[in-house]
Amino acid sequence: MRTGVFVCWCGLNIGGVVDVPRVVQEISGYPGVARAVDYRYMCSDPGQQLIKDTIREERLDSVVIAACSPGMHEATFQSVAESAGVNPYRCEIANIREQCSWPHQNEPGEATRKAIELVRAAVEKVRGDEALSALSISVTRRALVIGAGIAGMQAALDIAEAGHEVVLVERLPHIGGHMAQLSETFPTLDCSQCILTPKTSEVGRHPRIRLLTNSEVESVSGYVGNFTVRIRRRATYVNWDLCTGCGLCTEKCPSKTPSAFERGLAKEPAITIAFPQAVPHKPVIRAEACRHFTSGRCGVCEKVCPVGAIDFEQQDLVLEEKVGAIVVATGYDLHPKAKVGEYGYGVYPDVIDGLEFERLNSASGPTQGEIRRPSDGKVPKEVVFIQCVGSRDQENGYPYCSKICCMYTAKHARLYKHKVPDGQPYVFYMDVRAGGKGYEEFVQQATDEGVLYLRGRVARVFQDGDKLVVFGVDTLSGKKVEIHADMVVLATAVVPASGAKELARALKMATDQYGFFSEAHPKLRPVESLTRGIYIAGCAQAPKDIPDTVTQAGSAAAKVLALFSAERLSHSPTVAAVDEELCSGCGVCVEACAYDARTLDVRRRVAVVNDVLCEGCGACAVACPNGATRQKNMARSQVLSMIDAVVG
Amino acid sequence: MRPSEMGYPYFPGCTLRAKARGFESSALASARVLGIHLEELPNWQCCGATFPLQVDNSFPLVSPARTLASARKMGERLVTLCSACYNVLKRTNHVMRTEADRRDKVNAFIEEGYRGDLEVVHFLEVLRDDLGFDALARSAKVPLSGLAAAPYYGCLLLRPADELAFDDPEAPHILEDFLSALGCRVVDHPYKIECCGSYVALEPGELASGPSRMVVESARARGAQVIITSCPLCQYNLDVSQQGACGRNGAGVPVIYFTQLLAIALGLPEDVLGFEGHVISPGPLLRSVGAMGSEATA
Numbered sequence: 023m024r025t026g027v028f029v030c031w032c033g034l035n036i037g038g039v040v041d042v043p044r045v046v047q048e049i050s051g052y053p054g055v056a057r058a059v060d061y062r063y064m065c066s067d068p069g070q071q072l073i074k075d076t077i078r079e080e081r082l083d084s085v086v087i088a089a090c091s092p093g094m095h096e097a098t099f100q101s102v103a104e105s106a107g108v109n110p111y112r113c114e115i116a117n118i119r120e121q122c123s124w125p126h127q128n129e130p131g132e133a134t135r136k137a138i139e140l141v142r143a144a145v146e147k148v149r150g151d152e153a154l155s156a157l158s159i160s161v162t163r164r165a166l167v168i169g170a171g172i173a174g175m176q177a178a179l180d181i182a183e184a185g186h187e188v189v190l191v192e193r194l195p196h197i198g199g200h201m202a203q204l205s206e207t208f209p210t211l212d213c214s215q216c217i218l219t220p221k222t223s224e225v226g227r228h229p230r231i232r233l234l235t236n237s238e239v240e241s242v243s244g245y246v247g248n249f250t251v252r253i254r255r256r257a258t259y260v261n262w263d264l265c266t267g268c269g270l271c272t273e274k275c276p277s278k279t280p281s282a283f284e285r286g287l288a289k290e291p292a293i294t295i296a297f298p299q300a301v302p303h304k305p306v307i308r309a310e311a312c313r314h315f316t317s318g319r320c321g322v323c324e325k326v327c328p329v330g331a332i333d334f335e336q337q338d339l340v341l342e343e344k345v346g347a348i349v350v351a352t353g354y355d356l357h358p359k360a361k362v363g364e365y366g367y368g369v370y371p372d373v374i375d376g377l378e379f380e381r382l383n384s385a386s387g388p389t390q391g392e393i394r395r396p397s398d399g400k401v402p403k404e405v406v407f408i409q410c411v412g413s414r415d416q417e418n419g420y421p422y423c424s425k426i427c428c429m430y431t432a433k434h435a436r437l438y439k440h441k442v443p444d445g446q447p448y449v450f451y452m453d454v455r456a457g458g459k460g461y462e463e464f465v466q467q468a469t470d471e472g473v474l475y476l477r478g479r480v481a482r483v484f485q486d487g488d489k490l491v492v493f494g495v496d497t498l499s500g501k502k503v504e505i506h507a508d509m510v511v512l513a514t515a516v517v518p519a520s521g522a523k524e525l526a527r528a529l530k531m532a533t534d535q536y537g538f539f540s541e542a543h544p545k546l547r548p549v550e551s552l553t554r555g556i557y558i559a560g561c562a563q564a565p566k567d568i569p570d571t572v573t574q575a576g577s578a579a580a581k582v583l584a585l586f587s588a589e590r591l592s593h594s595p596t597v598a599a600v601d602e603e604l605c606s607g608c609g610v611c612v613e614a615c616a617y618d619a620r621t622l623d624v625r626r627r628v629a630v631v632n633d634v635l636c637e638g639c640g641a642c643a644v645a646c647p648n649g650a651t652r653q654k655n656m657a658r659s660q661v662l663s664m665i666d667a668v669v670g
Numbered sequence: 671m672r673p674s675e676m677g678y679p680y681f682p683g684c685t686l687r688a689k690a691r692g693f694e695s696s697a698l699a700s701a702r703v704l705g706i707h708l709e710e711l712p713n714w715q716c717c718g719a720t721f722p723l724q725v726d727n728s729f730p731l732v733s734p735a736r737t738l739a740s741a742r743k744m745g746e747r748l749v750t751l752c753s754a755c756y757n758v759l760k761r762t763n764h765v766m767r768t769e770a771d772r773r774d775k776v777n778a779f780i781e782e783g784y785r786g787d788l789e790v791v792h793f794l795e796v797l798r799d800d801l802g803f804d805a806l807a808r809s810a811k812v813p814l815s816g817l818a819a820a821p822y823y824g825c826l827l828l829r830p831a832d833e834l835a836f837d838d839p840e841a842p843h844i845l846e847d848f849l850s851a852l853g854c855r856v857v858d859h860p861y862k863i864e865c866c867g868s869y870v871a872l873e874p875g876e877l878a879s880g881p882s883r884m885v886v887e888s889a890r891a892r893g894a895q896v897i898i899t900s901c902p903l904c905q906y907n908l909d910v911s912q913q914g915a916c917g918r919n920g921a922g923v924p925v926i927y928f929t930q931l932l933a934i935a936l937g938l939p940e941d942v943l944g945f946e947g948h949v950i951s952p953g954p955l956l957r958s959v960g961a962m963g964s965e966a967t968a
Contacts (some may be wrong), residue, residue, distance in 0.1 A: 312911030363841030491860065 170198020173560025246555030402508030412515030692944020
């Protein structure tokens, strides 16, 4: 063996603590080490050149780099080694920064001793490393996007425009998500539908987007480039191939129940198209509200349909799709009513949330855009807006900031003032967080227009006659405030969409403690999940506004396109392998595997490894009772000699 | 739980032997009728009166901890009536259950090995969970449908919510459910969990009587004829705040303990009610709605 050892100073990061020349000196005489050198920044171009030159001069067959974490630069040094003719899997990293100089800043002597031991262990490991070549994986150039709100639509359109097929799955019968419910948008007050409908119709007619509405992802198997997805397309009881969307059935349907799209502020028929601009513009029957299904005695829609599209016998369909990448864009919900007892939300009809206010303000909403309160249809003359309801609330809600509420509350108060010029809007706030292009100016405009901002919390809201009495405090004047309002609007916390947890389980994706999907790195990999080939966009990851959502969706699409641009994908070859002579087929490894990479070949009674699913974590090798499973380049003998090098 | 099995150690507390005698006598008489056996703790002492809010001061926990330790020897659940006793005992129990350092310190002092493995329950909880409000409704003999009653919780039953876990601190309903079981018309009012004024009531002037008057007014304005509480301090404050004009001319709203109403509903003799000493006498009202007979004094 001819190993080269390259010790990095990392400026003062390592060199300020560890005695680097001493490490070089100690390791120079170690068995198998042909040459040891140090350099100030080994990752720099001259540092890389030093490695290449030394490999050639000393005819090295393996290298050890003593530097920062392999998470930072393993790939860099592997490719340097490869370019100079050393197999990249015979390049090992001894982490003497994160695991040595940084935590032991105050004990340089001990740090130096530890660095020497870490380097020795790496030399022992590389001695046993096999020359391996990367595994190659095929790529299905077809993407699945889950959720067709603004995030999912944007990602789907970007991928489809680049020439790839997209399967876009939406749980509701129509696309557009929450943005379709909004009236106007900040900070420009342009109509949400006006900027959304070009996107929804483009998605609806795009030749490369396969739109599956009224559908949900049931399960996902496979791996990057090769996912198999099962999708349940729930029965609509309307044959959409025949239906012309004329709407006669929805006019004649006798059963009217509260509309989810209108947040319960209006009723809709059991056979319904949720809103006029809905895409697809086809009705669905809500079986739970339909008299045919609940009592068996109706069928008006069937009688009036001019094309015979009503099909009460329609069944759910389970489809299987093969895709190479997945974008999760499942969006958000608002903090549930039952949890805001102190404000009487869910008890008093005129205490509403932000999305309900959007519907009251929408031209296609229950009041045709006039601000009329739900209880009696009166135009409210005093409206109290309360921010941070459930957000920034460690005790009764969530500690995080929901990010969009300061802006949409300012928007609501302004829109109200525009429509009811003699009305008085009040906003109770903790801080006004208006970071964003044109945002602070937008809030300033609200105060200029007569919106009264009160810095403080509201303790209680209760009904007194036809007024809502609001007890609050203005912490700037130090006074208790009591407002007899006609309507109260709560900026309730943004929470993950219902079903996100179940989907995370199906996709084997990590979520944070609140249920938002976890990104691979909060700064540098914000749209990638920890599972290769699965990306995140929009409020599924964290609360965010439309501009940020569109940006993130585009970024997720770019990651998918980069994946699709490769002929084949490579996968690390340092995976588990089975010595079939030793394997008894007990199946302990199958249990131990978190990635579904281990299965039993029942006929041959041996365990097998699916190389491309294996993440090389080593759990199965540890679990195997008779040493039949081994981890490539982390053999038992390697581990033992590494331990010897450290303690011996 | 079958009625024959409903036996509990019971902690009365000092107020029930002084200003709030009717609270206890009505409760004990009602419990007897309902098959709930409340066995008074022998040698009980002060509940602690107020829970020590300083984390580093464990000395005031000694008295309640001794009560808890002796109750544990008698049973698994200790019943209280007074909201303040309930609050102090339950919170002390929480400390003994969850804070090893303070537990060890207090145990060393009282020479016990108590670990918080007792449940402190309020009599309302016994009625709801062990007897059941449905069974209670079946036991009621005197119809109260003519009575508009406003529940008043105050603070001690509900907060701190994570330690007491008694009811939803923002929208409680156990008293409403209790009143409904007795057949009353329940009057909801916004001040039902606001402060009664607490010990500030000992100071003269508006600061003291203001909060109580707000509570009474909010209930009266919504049609309440009577206010129901489980706290002697609340009862005192709300009642005394009406001393003066409204009290004298008979327009006041009586403030009574839930157990007094319970005893009436169960048709128990008036001598267990203990209405003596109320500023706003409940007698005339209760007679006018047919809840009490006409001849007795109150």
